[in-house]
Amino acid sequence: MDSMIRLTSNQRKVLEVLEQTGKPIGAYAILEKTGFRGAVQVYRALEKLIDLGLAQKLESLHAYIRVSPKDETELTAFAICDHCGHIHQLTEAREIRQLHECLAQMDFAVCRSVIEIHGACSTCVSSKRNK
Amino acid sequence: MDSMIRLTSNQRKVLEVLEQTGKPIGAYAILEKTGFRGAVQVYRALEKLIDLGLAQKLESLHAYIRVSPKDETELTAFAICDHCGHIHQLTEAREIRQLHECLAQMDFAVCRSVIEIHGACSTCVSSKRNK
């Protein structure tokens, strides 16, 4: 992959942590796992990864997650299971596109979209029912 | 209004600040305006106001805003103009309902929905065009 080549050492380390973690992780937890000397190194690396579309911040969790670089930020929604921490990423959903179209009709120019739906995923819902 | 009667002195003060401000305001800015002795009083009041549906937090801004109590949290989206700070609140939009239905079909049980779309509002877009 071409974009990988551009990553610096710190950026690669953070990306690896995000991938190994597989779910949202806070900047200070990344700090521990990387062994960087300060939080600023984490935030600088995250900024770049987010720019490249390799990571995203979940605002309602103050945490960061690896995402597929092709997924357009503006058209992505996250369903966050508050029980198991599992993240379901909805990509290119028609519903999101329609929301944006609705805004476009109001002459609102979208540049960034934060869609984070909290709740319980199917696994957790059914495990609750069965006890 | 019936719900007003339940509010304590601190809660009323915070609500007034939110109303006078008319746009998102941070907890520590509320602290200054109310003259409370500590941040904790602000957060306690905000918690209650949010419970009552009188206020909401904008996660991506770390700020709080007055909302109409009838607006159901799960069905509300905010369009946030990053230029003028103006908030457009989309209530009961069909698009949001559809997004939730989409999640329901995945057996995801929604309990809280954070939808914050950043960009430029029509006023700001057109003022940019004209310079």
Add this chain to the structure above:
DNA sequence: TGAAGAATGTTATGTTATAACATATCATTT
């Protein structure tokens, strides 16, 4: 009135994020 509960006050601390500046690393030109 005086106990119980609610609200507020106080202090300290935890958590997340950035500012400001110093140093190191690496490629390019001379």
Add this chain to the structure above:
DNA sequence: AAATGATATGTTATAACATAACATTCTTCA
């Protein structure tokens, strides 16, 4: 190679946001 400039990293301090733990005051109603 030495000088230059650009990018990356390190360091320290602090800003900004949020909660824990406990003390005091204020209501309320038996």
